[in-house]
Amino acid sequence: PLADLDRLVADLAAGGTLIFAHRVRLLVAHRAGDEAQRRAAEAQVAAVDEDRAELTLSVKERDDFFTTFFVSTWSPYVTKAAARIGIGPTGVTMVSVAFAVAAAVLFGVGGRPALVAGAVLLYLGFVLDCVDGQLARYTRHFSAWGGWLDTMADRFKEYVVYAGLGYGATHAGFRYGWALALAAMTLQTVRHMTDTWYGALHDEAARRPKVVTGDAGGIGGKLNAASTRVQADTGSVSYWLKRTVVFPIGERWALIALAAALFGPLVALCAVLVWGTLAFAYTGALRTLRARWMRVPVLTTVDTGLHRDDGLLTRGMPTGRRPLGSALVAALGAAALLAWALWAVHDGDGPPSWAVIVALVLLLGAAQGARAPHAGALDWLVPAALRAAEYLFAIAVGVAGRAPAWLIFGYVLVLTLHHYDLTARLEKRQSAPPLHAATLGWEGRSFLLGIALIAGIVSIALATLGTYLLVVFVASVVLAWVVLPARARGGAPSPG
Secondary structure, three states: OHHHHHHHHHHHHHOOOOOOOOOOOOOOOOOOOOHHHHHHHHHHHHOOOHHHHHHHHOOOOOOOHHHHHHOOOOHHHHHHHHHHHOOOHHHHHHHHHHHHHHHHHHHHHOOHHHHHHHHHHHHHHHHHHHHHHHHHHHHOOOOHHHHHHHHHHHHHHHHHHHHHHHHHHHHOOOOOHHHHHHHHHHHHHHHHHHHHHHHHHHHHHHHOHHHOOOOOOOHHHHHHHHHHHHHHOOOOHHHHHHHHHOOOHHHHHHHHHHHHHHOOHHHHHHHHHHHHHHHHHHHHHHHHHHHHHHOOOHHHHOOHHHHHOOOHHHHOOOOOOOHHHHHHHHHHHHHHHHHHHHHHHHOOOOOOHHHHHHHHHHHHHHHHHOOOOOOOOOHHHHHHHHHHHHHHHHHHHHHHOOOOHHHHHHHHHHHHHHHHHHHHHHHOOOOOOOOHHHHOHHHHHHHHHHHHHHHOOHHHHHHHHHHHHHHHHHHHHHHHHHHHHHHHHOOOOOOO
């Protein structure tokens, strides 16, 4: 049997399968070469409390500072209790969503008791967010549906909390509470898009190690070596600083809870924006240097049009060049229009039609790079740049058209759900959503909003288009996770 196992591993390696060494924790694993070794190994296996070991192993070995020391120290007890009473990972996820929504409502209500109660609920909701994954690992109840739902629920919970904070800040007398909430959601989504694609770049580098031809002595190589050393030294201060400075979800939720309870919604939103911006600048700069060193054209190995979220107009464009440059120009044009709209509306006016047309032309100009090879060292930034361009343009249109702030927030929230669906599918190596073509693409949606601004029907357009996209998203989820799997099985509909 050992010889067969060795032969199997050798065949897998010869076929190009990536093989990683994984350290065995708590459980026992030995290669027994004779009868005495076999008996000794069996005795060691029998001495292990397997249930306790599996519960401990359900906690991630490496997690962020707040999660490691303020959640994972007691969340396994919740995991054990959930397993005993028969609640599945999906049920825990739904309870976590309910806690976050309740926290958002309390943040919106305001008042010290409500803010403190909201902070407590937010913390407990995050604990349950960790428990659902631990429960899946502990009970071995894994499913593609559960993984997708966990990803989508995390983002929905966070952005609903932003909405509660934005409403609470506005209700407390700050004029731009919703604007801060929109800025926080846009910043975090663009950050996540870069996280996803940088992860895809690393995966591609692992699949094609020979492509990594950068100078090991260059700054990118030195940064890569330094990062590897820090990651290996798990007990050092530098290790925890590196994991904390990037502002992961545990630290975000902890900061929101503490800032809201102690100082209020306005301070909580400002704190998230400041730390988030610094983290984005830090990770963006380092990743750019490392990506130029790795030289891996990650976007050449995926469906570029799908993950750019291109519509029919963009997919029909002739082949252009420099996709990143055109996407960045589109984002800058949208940002300029937003700045103009904020300034003009403050003075009781709005940006002229020609300014809207110029920004829209710059935005649509990013379409010319859709069919160009995305082979540049930094082209993994294209999807994030397009997301920033579309969100900023939509916000600018809403501001210029004097649409209600909550309506603008709701529209962008629907867009983020659609885009997180695409990134979740990328991470799980899944195909496009069933109704993806019906979402019109980033350029189609932006074109409609630009025309609506010129026509003076921005609020109607945001409400109609947002509702339409939400209906398409829900229908696509039902088709992807219920109807189509049921047809494939020939049985009753059931997610996962």
